[in-house]
Every structure is written in C-alpha cells, then in structure tokens.
Amino acid sequence: MPEAPSHFIRTIIEADLASRKHRSVATRFPPEPNGYLHIGHAKSICLNFGLARQYGGTCNLRFDDTNPSKEDVEYVDAIMADVRWLGFDWEDRLFYASDYFERLYECAVALVRAGKAYVDSLSADEIRAHRGTLTAPGVASPYRGRSIEESLDLFARMRAGEFPDGTHVLRARIDMASPNLTMRDPTLYRIRRVHHHRTGDAWCIYPMYDFTHCLSDSFEGITHSICTLEFENNRPLYDWVLDALGRECHPQQIEFARLNLSYTLMSKRKLLELVREGHVAGWDDPRMPTLSGLRRRGYTPEAIRDFCDRIGVSKRDSVVDVAMLEHSVRDDLNKRAPRFMAVLQPLRVVIENYPEDGVEELEAVNNPEDPAMGTRRVPFARVLYVERDDFREDPPRKFYRLAPGTEVRLRYAYYVRCVGVVKDPASGEVVELRCTYDPESRGGGTPDGRKVKATLHWVSAAHAVDAEVRLYDRLFVHETPDAIKDADYRSFLNPESLVTLPACKVEPALASLRPGDRVQFERQGYFCVDGTTPLVFNRTVSLRDTWAKIEQAESRAPQRG
Ligand code: ATP
Ligand code: MG
Numbered sequence: 001m002p003e004a005p006s007h008f009i010r011t012i013i014e015a016d017l018a019s020r021k022h023r024s025v026a027t028r029f030p031p032e033p034n035g036y037l038h039i040g041h042a043k044s045i046c047l048n049f050g051l052a053r054q055y056g057g058t059c060n061l062r063f064d065d066t067n068p069s070k071e072d073v074e075y076v077d078a079i080m081a082d083v084r085w086l087g088f089d090w091e092d093r094l095f096y097a098s099d100y101f102e103r104l105y106e107c108a109v110a111l112v113r114a115g116k117a118y119v120d121s122l123s124a125d126e127i128r129a130h131r132g133t134l135t136a137p138g139v140a141s142p143y144r145g146r147s148i149e150e151s152l153d154l155f156a157r158m159r160a161g162e163f164p165d166g167t168h169v170l171r172a173r174i175d176m177a178s179p180n181l182t183m184r185d186p187t188l189y190r191i192r193r194v195h196h197h198r199t200g201d202a203w204c205i206y207p208m209y210d211f212t213h214c215l216s217d218s219f220e221g222i223t224h225s226i227c228t229l230e231f232e233n234n235r236p237l238y239d240w241v242l243d244a245l246g247r248e249c250h251p252q253q254i255e256f257a258r259l260n261l262s263y264t265l266m267s268k269r270k271l272l273e274l275v276r277e278g279h280v281a282g283w284d285d286p287r288m289p290t291l292s293g294l295r296r297r298g299y300t301p302e303a304i305r306d307f308c309d310r311i312g313v314s315k316r317d318s319v320v321d322v323a324m325l326e327h328s329v330r331d332d333l334n335k336r337a338p339r340f341m342a343v344l345q346p347l348r349v350v351i352e353n354y355p356e357d358g359v360e361e362l363e364a365v366n367n368p369e370d371p372a373m374g375t376r377r378v379p380f381a382r383v384l385y386v387e388r389d390d391f392r393e394d395p396p397r398k399f400y401r402l403a404p405g406t407e408v409r410l411r412y413a414y415y416v417r418c419v420g421v422v423k424d425p426a427s428g429e430v431v432e433l434r435c436t437y438d439p440e441s442r443g444g445g446t447p448d449g450r451k452v453k454a455t456l457h458w459v460s461a462a463h464a465v466d467a468e469v470r471l472y473d474r475l476f477v478h479e480t481p482d483a484i485k486d487a488d489y490r491s492f493l494n495p496e497s498l499v500t501l502p503a504c505k506v507e508p509a510l511a512s513l514r515p516g517d518r519v520q521f522e523r524q525g526y527f528c529v530d531g532t533t534p535l536v537f538n539r540t541v542s543l544r545d546t547w548a549k550i551e552q553a554e555s556r557a558p559q560r561g
Contacts, residue, residue: 007313009047009254013055013224016252022223025057028095029083030064030213033075033197035268036283036290037082039304039325040259046308047256048226049088060220061090065098066212068196076197078283082291087301093220097212098198100219104207105159107215107245108170108188112155116244117188118146119154120171127169130176131184138176138184158191161204165191172211174240182233183240186210214238214251222251228258229317259311260319263474264289265482265489279493280475286530286538287475287497297472298518298528298540300336303329319480323550326541333518333526333540338366338373341411341457342506342521342537344469346385348432348461351416354382359460362443364412376509380413383461385505390456391433393421400453402433409455411522415441457522464505467535469527471499504537511535 016022027048031037037045052059061083065071083090111117120127120143132138146154151170158168170189178184188211193204214237217225225238235253242250258266265271266289274280274288284292294304307328311320341364361377386402395403402408407417420434440446444455478484478492506521513519517529518540525542529535 005312008315009051009224009226009256009313010054012252012254013051016223017055024223025052025055026060026221026223027052027057027226028060028062028217028220028222029090030062030097030216031079032064032067032070033072033079034067034070035075035272036078036288036292038266038268038271038289038291039261039264039294039307040266040289042086042291042304043259043308043311044226044228045083045086045088046305047313049083050308051224051226057223058093059088059090060093060095060222062095062216062220063097064209064213064216065096065196065198066206066209068194068206069192071197073197078292085295085301086291086304095216095220096198097216098196100212100216101199101203101207103219104212104215105205108207108211109152109155111172111188111244112148112151112170114244115148115173117151117170117172118144119151119158119168120144120146120185121154121168124166124169127171127187131181132176134179134181138181140176141171141185144173144176144185155189158189158205159203161193163191165193167191170205172237172240172244174237180233180236182210182237186237210234210237211241214241214253215245215247217251218242218247218249221249225251225253227253227255229255229315230258231255255315256313257315257317260317260480261289261325262319262322262479263476263481264322265476267482270482270489274475277490279490286470286472296528296530297538298333298526299329300332300518303332306332321550322474329541330526330543333520335369336367337518337520337526339364339368339520339522340507340510341378341459342467342469342504342510342524342527343385343387343457343459343464344471344501344504344521344524345388346459346503346505347388347391347430349384349386349416349435349458350432351382351384351435351437352419353436356382358382359462362412378412378507378509379460379463380410381460381462384410384458385461385464386410386433386456386458390454391418391430393430401456402454407452409441409444409452410458411455412444413442413458414438414444415446415452459505459507461505463508465508465511465535467504467506467510467537469501469504469537469539470530471501471539473497473499506535506537 029045029048049059120141122141130139169187171185171187174183176184189205192206232255238253283290284296286297307325359381362380363375364378366373391402402418414437416435416437418435422432424431475497476492477494481489481492513529515529520526526540527537530538
C-alpha cells in the first residue's frame with residue numbers, strides 16, 4: 001500500500017525530533033467509556049497509534065473516566081475489543097484517568113496552596129450567570145477572595161462527604177475578564193454522589209475533564225496530545241494547569257478536524273438515542289457507524305485504515321462523502337472475497353431439454369482478481385433458480401436479460417432460451433420459466449459464435465441452500481441528518497435501511513462458511529456471514545461504486561487554471 005500523504009502533525013513531530021525537543025514520540029488515545037467507538041474515533045486511533053508506529057514511539061490507551069454517571073464497563077470492554085480489532089496494540093500501557101484520582105486531588109490541593117484555586121459556594125446556575133458572554137466580562141464570585149486556609153478546609157470536607165451535591169465547587173483562579181470564556185475561573189472539581197465503575201464509592205468529588213486531561217497526559221509522559229478542533233479554546237487552560245503546577249512534562253496539545261461523514265450521525269449521545277429508542281437493534285446493528293456495527297456489516301480493519309489514510313488530517317472542518325468509505329471496503333473485498341452465486345429472489349426455471357435426473361459439475365472461478373484462490377465446482381441440473389428481477393414478461397428497451405423468446409448465458413454453464421412462462425392461475429404471477437439449453441454452449445460460448453448480451457447467475461434447485469439475506473442501506477436519507485435547523489434527525493431515518501429477504505437460494509459451497517466470513521455474490525455485492533444456523537448474510541455494500549465514478553469524472557474533467 002502506498003504511504004499515506006504527510007500532514008501538519010507529522011511536520012510538527014519531525015521538527016521536534018530534529019531539534020531534539022523530544023527523543024521519541026508518545027501519544028495516547030483517550031476515549032470516554034460512555035458509548036461504543038465509531039468511525040470518527042477510528043480516525044483518531046489510526047492517527048495516534050499510526051504516528052507512534054511510524055516514529056518508533058508509543059501510544060497509550062487511556063480511559064477518560066471522570067464522569068461516572070454516563071460510563072460503564074460494558075463500554076470499556078467494547079472499546080478495547082474494537083481498538084484491537086482495528087489492528088492496534090497498547091501493550092502494557094492501559095491507563096484509566098480514575099487511577100489518578102489521588103494524584104489529581106493532590107494537584108488540586110497544591111493549586112489551592114499556591115493561591116491558584118478556591119472553593120466557590122455559588123450554585124451551578126449562579127456560576128453560569130456570572131460567567132459573562134463573548135462581549136461582556138464575567139463577574140467575580142463573592143467567594144473568589146476566600147483565604148487559602150478556608151478553601152483548603154472546605155475542599156477537604158468536600159472530599160470527606162460533608163456537603164450535599166452541588167453546594168460547592170473548586171475553581172481555578174485565572175481571569176474573570178478573559179476574552180476566552182474557558183479561562184474565566186473554570187470549575188476543577190464538583191461534588192457528585194455517583195457510583196464509579198472502577199473506584200466504586202471511594203469518591204464523592206470528581207475532577208473535570210480540563211483538569212484531568214492535561215495532568216493525565218503529563219503523568220504519562222505524553223509528547224503530543226492530539227485532540228479535535230473543539231478543544232482549541234481549551235488549550236490555554238491545558239497549558240495554564242501544567243504551568244501553574246510547574247509540571248516538567250508539558251505535552252503539546254495539537255488540534256485536528258474531526259471526521260464528519262455524509263448520511264451519518266457521529267454524536268455518541270444521538271447514537272445512544274438510536275439504540276435506546278429502538279431505531280436500530282443495538283450498538284452493533286450493521287447500520288450503525290460504530291466499529292462493532294461496521295464489523296458485523298462486513299467491513300475489514302484494512303478497509304477502515306485505508307479510508308483513514310485517504311481522508312488525511314487537516315485543520316478545516318468538512319464532511320466526507322460516505323461513498324469514499326464504501327469505496328475503501330469494495331477495494332479491499334474485491335481483492336480478497338471469494339465469489340459465489342446467490343439468488344436473492346428466486347424464480348424457478350425448468351430446462352425442458354435437459355435430462356430429468358442429470359447433474360453435472362461446472363468449474364467456477366473463485367476470484368478473477370486472484371488466480372491463487374483457485375476454482376470450485378458448481379452443480380447444474382434441470383431445475384434452477386434465477387433472480388426474479390432478471391426476467392421481464394414485457395421487457396423495456398435495452399433489457400437484455402430473460403424475456404419470452406430471448407437467449408442469455410448462465411454463468412459458467414450454458415446458453416438458455418426462454419420458451420414459456422407459467423403463471424399462477426389465481427394471481428397471474430409468473431411462477432416458473434420454461435427454457436431450453438444449447439448443449440454446445442457449455443462454458444459460455446457456441447461454435448457458431450452467436451452473441452448474447454446478458455450473463456445471469458443461478459443456482460440448482462436441488463442443491464441450493466436456504467439463506468436469509470439482509471440488505472442494509474444508509475440509515476439516513478439526508479446528507480447531514482443532524483445539521484438541519486428545526487428538524488429532528490429522526491425524521492430523516494431511511495425506512496428502507498433494512499430489507500430482509502428470508503427465502504434466498506445460495507450455492508451449496510456457502511453452507512460451510514463461518515460467521516464473519518466475507519464473500520461476493522456475483523452481480524449483487526459483498527456480504528458477510530452473520531449466522532450459520534440458519535444461514536444469514538448481511539450486505540456490506542453493493543457493487544455499484546459511486547465514488548469511483550466521481551473520481552473518474554473528476555479526472556476526465558478539463559483542467560482549470
Ligand atoms: P463526547 O462528546 O462523549 O466527548 P467524543 O466523540 O469526543 O464524545 P471521546 O470518547 O471523548 O468521544 O473521544 C475519544 C477521542 O476520539 C478524542 O480524542 C476525540 O477527539 C476523538 N474523536 C471523537 N470523535 C471524533 C471524530 N468524529 N473524528 C476524529 N476524532 C474523533
Ligand atoms: Mg470527548
């Protein structure tokens with residue numbers, strides 16, 4: 001695979017290595033265990049672990065677990081499984097911000113001792129009201145002048161559980177008139193009696209993200225603390241905390257644009273709503289942009305890493321076309337997925353001139369992209385199934401597939417001609433086609449060289465295996481489902497995002513697949529085995545590649561300039 005293009009973060013790292021500011025690179029991936037990882041997180045994982053790998057450094061996995069009311073071990077476990085699945089390894093560097101609670105508390109006490117933090121006894125609403133706006137400075141709390149001794153005493157008693165939730169907070173003493181609202185005496189600690197999934201009930205005060213994150217980075221010796229653009233305003237606070245405490249290890253925070261994907265929601269809160277309200281079957285529903293959903297959908301880690309390389313890293317927010325993600329998975333599966341024939345909506349075909357109990361085995365290519373994948377034998381017999389949609393009783397112009405009187409090629413088999421149509425007398429529905437075959441056309445050509453314009457897939461009725469096929473499509477019909485003013489994203493849910501076909505007929509060779517195996521159904525798309533008893537396939541992606549078309553069109557377009 002060609003190396004991904006360079007970007008501004010690499011430039012910074014290379015300069016730091018060249019100037020000996022750092023001798024090695026240490027990054028971290030810091031998820032909050034309040035949901036499952038999604039494709040946006042994959043960008044951050046590939047970036048952080050990728051940089052460490054590229055420069056021979058290290059990348060830590062750190063759970064940013066300071067908000068226990070929304071966090072859970074279920075998420076911790078799922079996140080670890082997903083990072084590993086994506087192909088990255090934190091070795092022995094698994095950390096939890098909650099493991100630092102005692103050290104963080106000591107740091108907070110040190111700030112109070114240095115006169116750089118104080119206990120405020122305003123309510124949360126009052127603090128908000130005092131904060132001011134972008135155009136108006138904040139107003140100092142009446143408690144801002146509290147003595148060091150009094151704050152130390154109150155903070156100790158906050159920890160000891162003497163006060164109800166919300167009665168006091170610890171705040172940094174910075175600048176109530178700062179043009180950056182984040183710097184107007186931000187809250188560092190609050191009282192919250194919530195059970196923590198790791199520390200249990202040991203604490204009733206919890207540190208805020210801005211205080212915890214920079215210190216956790218510093219404790220771990222991180223060199224480059226990479227985060228998304230919305231933290232740009234928090235960078236002065238990141239630096240302030242580390243400077244105020246005189247931390248020798250002072251990582252550099254670097255922001256990049258988060259990934260947004262068209263037709264996709266990326267907010268964990270909304271993804272949780274989709275799960276809770278039953279719009280999807282769970283976090284790993286194949287329509288979810290979560291890594292566990294993409295995995296069940298049939299995405300490979302290679303395809304996701306390739307996608308993350310292609311989208312690059314920048315400082316400008318944008319929306320990436322989901323077709324690009326689909327292109328990456330097609331590209332990967334095209335090389336590795338074996339081909340099979342599967343009839344999703346079967347229509348019975350009887351070959352009138354084929355022997356009643358005749359069976360022959362025809363040779364089929366497993367993957368035209370990779371001869372090493374070999375061939376297999378596919379049984380052919382007098383009664384077959386073809387795709388209902390490949391027949392039209394009254395064919396429109398340019399419909400070259402089966403119709404009364406027309407001849408087509410059956411893939412790897414023979415030419416067949418439709419000579420009759422059997423209908424259900426009650427409903428008028430076509431229930432069977434009567435065909436004849438040309439014995440001379442075995443393998444797909446005839447001595448007289450006559451041409452047919454269509455090649456159809458098929459399965460032998462007696463040999464076929466039953467399967468259920470789930471056709472997944474985009475979950476939303478709108479490109480930016482959560483960015484439309486006055487519209488609820490739920491109103492853009494795609495009612496056809498899942499179409500279940502319960503009575504498909506597939507090649508017998510498919511019966512031996514294992515869950516998670518990925519295949520191409522010829523002419524249909526890529527599919528992944530979801531279960532084997534009964535046999536269920538999830539469609540990963542159809543064969544139609546809109547992204548490749550866009551790229552081709554762009555390369556054909558006249559050069560401007
Ligand atoms: P929350 O609102 O719960 O904080 P989050 O999406 O920021 O949601 P985190 O668990 O804090 O979730 O994210 C872990 C890391 O992944 C962070 O460094 C974050 O910046 C990064 N990340 C999250 N979403 C994206 C995205 N869409 N693109 C790139 N990186 C992302
Ligand atoms: Mg976050």
